[in-house]
Amino acid sequence: MKKNLQHPPLSVLRPLRVLLAGNPNSGKTSLFNALTGARQKVGNYPGVTVERREGRWRIPGQDVLVRDLPGTYSLTAYSPEERIAQDELTHGDHDVVVVVADATVLRRSLMFLLQVMQLGANTVLCLNMSDEAHKAGQVVDTLWLGELLGIPVVETAAARGQGLDDLKAAVLSAATRTGPGVSAEVAAALGGITQPTAGGEASVERMRRLAAAADLLLARVLVAAPRPNARRLTTRIDAVLAHRLLGLPLFLLVMYGVFWVTFTLGAAPMDWIDAAVGGLGSLVTAHWPGSPDSALLSLLVDGIIAGVGGVVIFLPNIVLLFLCLSLLEDTGYLARAAYLTDRVLSRVGLHGKSFLPLVTGFGCSIPGIMATRTIESERDRLATMMVLPLMSCGARLPIWLLIIPAVFPAAWRTTAMWSVYVFGIVLALGLALVLRGTILKGDATPFVLELPPYRLPTLRDVLGRMADRSLVYLRKAGTVILAISIVLWALSTYPRKEHFDVDDALAGGAVFTEQEIVARQAAESLAYSVAGRIGRALEPVFSPLGYDWRIVTASLGAFAAKEVFVSQMSIVYALGDDADPGDVGERLRADYSPLVGVSLIIFLLVGTPCMATVAVTRRESGSWRWAWLQFGGLTALAWVLAAAVYNLGRLVA
């Protein structure tokens, strides 16, 4: 059946809307990035993209809006993220659908394509990963394939930026012409199957017809089939990494390695930045034109430079952590890790698919919670969401980097760091078990996960991601943390105390050194300030945990953003005297016992998920109930655990 619809000529005013759809992990986002210059997250496992993203593809003479979709295996979607793709395909407003197919899994891709074509939109088939397909010895007659399908077919290698011009031409031609439809032969093989209703009963017959049509196409256009051992290298690597017995220990070792790198390799650049921040503070003080007691100088040096600088010095560690996570994601190892850990997770009522969001949570809880969209079952998804803040996120890394060296000897630090993460994981598993046994009761749900071949991450992706993460971190430091630092500085400075107890004591005949007098005055000022008063008011609540009012104010600040804990501690000490931000660790060691350190780590790891996390949980779970349960439940649990550890520790010691 030929349609001869005359499309209006392309308008320069109205942008052309192009949809990128396809199976998960076929390279849609890589293509999107290549076309629009965006830097959306790609990763070598299915389910990286969980929301639609729009970008501009600049073609001379034509404005094109490209929309990247989550991947889906069919148009009868089950998980929320697949539903997004399905909705967009069936009800979306678009001119051209580009089906991005993984050329190394042709049959399945063609089955998906044929379903999309039945929706009636102008379609272009983009055989992506063509570099890998060629390397495997596969040759496809794309012209003939295009003729049989009645649509333009192009080969691309998105990760290498190849074939984009062909794609451009194909999209423009598809936008202006409705294709002739599939050839009679293919139509016969399809035999008039229709679109199933969403969630309708699966029909083997329908799928068989799709498969038959795909096989027919392949029989015609597959000039050379891929070598059967094309995945040999992947298979060999998996023989070790996914080994029955070695797999899990190796995974733990890999995670240990990640923290070692973060901790050890990050130490040197951290010192440089630390020195620079300290130097900057002294420089400003030395060259200050006004009085050394000016409030502005204090704001600048004690508030901004100490507060923001205290956070910024951990940039190298953050970047390294994200580098490691991104290497794990991009190589495809994470999908293996999900396979290895499914057993453990299913024991506690979670899911192999919960693993990927949980690991994402090591970077930041927010994308982690959003990534739970890949989980089909509502209960599994909620359980994963609830425990996700227990994955120690990148924003908490500075806190550990501050506290751990302060309370543990050097030889123990990597292990301590690793233990913090492991403790979070174990607690998350336990909590999930409780949740799934009480308010989220339900049967085990299916787990099917595709394991892509190992891929070498592209330098562009890895460096791009590192640059992005650095920018995000610095931007956060320069905006949120800066603003909060100023507020916290003000709260810690005002009201000013005019009359010091130390002076009375001196007058009463006590003897202090000059230094002692300054320190005591500073301490009294702080205690007198708003922050000090709030801290003192709440001290009784936190004294069972071993905290004084300084830690209390910093912990409260951590609700706004976790890094604020670090900046507040820096401010407090900077206000106290002229300490560098880098010395805060030493001050902590002097002021607090290791036991308080451990109690603090537990409280900050488990309790008070940050504001943004609460907000995203509200959005993704659809109700405030879950968000508040998460916040309140975790904070209460944190208090109990920290109190228990602190008091037991004191009994033992």
Added chain:
Amino acid sequence: MPANAALPALTPALEDYLESVFRLVTEHGFARVRDIAEARGVKPGSVSPAMRRLEEAGLIRYERREYVALTDTGAAAARRIYSRHRVLRRFFGTFLGLPPEIAEADACVAEHSLSAATLDRLVRLFEYMEVCPDGRDHLRHFHQCSRVQEGADHCPHHCPALHGLGERNTVMSVADLRPGQKGRVRQIEGQGAIRQRLLDMGILPDTTIELARIAPTGDPMWIRLQGFELALRKNEAAAVLIEAL
């Protein structure tokens, strides 16, 4: 000769006699009382009363003392009875796949005990199975179906409920494979999301699946098919029925 001329009401025994006469006449050109007795497995003495009754009904006549011939009505009636018998015998034999002796014996019983209406429908069904291309396919599928034939090579007809076939040891699932072993998919059990998911992944009848590895506790499993690899839990794997290759 009107095919649907009313058949005189006969007892089953008389029908059998008439049929025997018909068969002897078609085979040898004649029927003797002795042969009839032999065919029916009775004494010659008991044949005569039956013959007399048939003669009274105008279906046969004695040509000489020993020889029996069919009247026109008798021939028609006998042919109808016999074709009914043949249809049933073929039905039991060819169609249901029973051995000839059983088919013959059961045809003899059924031709008398089934109502004319039922027999008529059976004959039509049989015709349909033989004549209509779809019917022929059904018949072929029926004989290839593993539910029908022990050791049938594969089931092209994917009935949704192969449940309860556990006792048939020809059927196994992906969960029964050993690492490195391959199987060809016969059908996907289960329903809803998981079934759809497996189908969407291209796990369809006739797909070859290889079990790559199993996690230490036997769960999840890692399979290879058509150029890609999947991890799935044992539960899901058990829904994919295969025959080992």
